[in-house]
Amino acid sequence: MRAKTKVKLNRSLLGLGFIAAAVFLVMDQLHLFPFTLGFWSIFWTVIFGAALITAIVNRRIYSSIFSAAFLLIIYAKPLHIQALAPWTILLAAILLSLGIRLLYKKSFSPTIVVNGQKVDVNWSDLKHGRLFKGRKNIMDDTSFGVDSDNVVISSSMSDVSRYVHSQNLRTITIDSSMSDINVYLDDAKAAGDEVIVNFNSSMGDVNLYIPKNWQVDNQLAGSLGDVEADYVAGDGPRLVLKGRASMSDITIKHV
Structure with a gap:
């Protein structure tokens, strides 16, 4: 539309x-x-x-x-x-x-967490689904789709909508530049007490739609942007926002 x-x-x-x-x-x-x-x-x-x-x-x-x-x-x-x-x-x-x-080049080194472990990789490694050298226990070739434990969304100058159906969701990595991204998590279930969202966003909008009982923990580093969330006191898992968003608007909505 x-x-x-x-x-x-x-x-x-x-x-x-x-x-x-x-x-x-x-x-x-x-x-x-x-x-x-x-x-x-x-x-x-x-x-x-x-x-x-x-x-x-x-x-x-x-x-x-x-x-x-x-x-x-x-x-x-x-x-x-x-x-x-x-x-x-x-x-x-x-x-x-x-x-x-x-x-605004994606040249910084944010903390990327996958399966509860910090990994030292480039965004391009995540984007192209490469195995991390010596870290095969962290991520495999199937860890990138909307049904996987670790979802990766990459977009440049386009509109993207992703409906995540993972029943064991651990991380979401969003790598975007001048894009509008909508991520729907209302059908997803967390693997544990938290789901980590790794942001690398510049000059765009990202909208996350999450279950009503999920909590939001904003640890995002941003510049010339805004993070808008309806912080509700839920008893569900925490959605932890990490990484960086430059000149981007991040919106979290409970549905």
């Missing part, structure tokens, strides 16, 4: 953009602007303007940066930035993108 909504929104933005282009073209020919645009300037304004708005709506930061850069090139004269050559603006966009990527 959400994907269909985004498609409709993208089409609407593009349609409005072409309508705006028609209006701007007429106004330009009537010399109603204090500067001259021209047909191709208006055409590319619509293309890159629609791309910029779509990228912002879909949280595509790199597309947003380059769309804005091309708009700056088109409007260099009206903005009085002719001193900046097009290659300078594009190079600045590339450097800005690289800087943001390095700042």
Whole structure:
């Protein structure tokens, strides 16, 4: 449903953009602007303007940066930035993108707990289901699906929904970047007194739906984000939030 909504929104933005282009073209020919645009300037304004708005709506930061850069090139004269050559603006966009990527790259080393043991691994090891060298007693090749003891969810620039049915749930690892993730645990059962959720999230939203009697223990390290949970006094297992969430909103809901 959400994907269909985004498609409709993208089409609407593009349609409005072409309508705006028609209006701007007429106004330009009537010399109603204090500067001259021209047909191709208006055409590319619509293309890159629609791309910029779509990228912002879909949280595509790199597309947003380059769309804005091309708009700056088109409007260099009206903005009085002719001193900046097009290659300078594009190079600045590339450097800005690289800087943001390095700042929010999944390069930190959070504490990852699997089957009650701390493991020293990279997120890519979890993502691709690799066995931990010398730690085969911790995790096996079947430990990644929604029915397994240790669930791994990985997403980049997309919407993901996972319904976890594990009856012996120990850990959930969420590795996300610019994504909206929904995890439904109302049909899951904890293996013991707690279920650990390892977060590596940046610039996205994560919603966890948990059983009514589960407790929430927030040990999450976050920056420029928010954790919202209805902390109820239940007698069930604890959901322990670990890891890091940067510019992300984490929501825990009892169902």
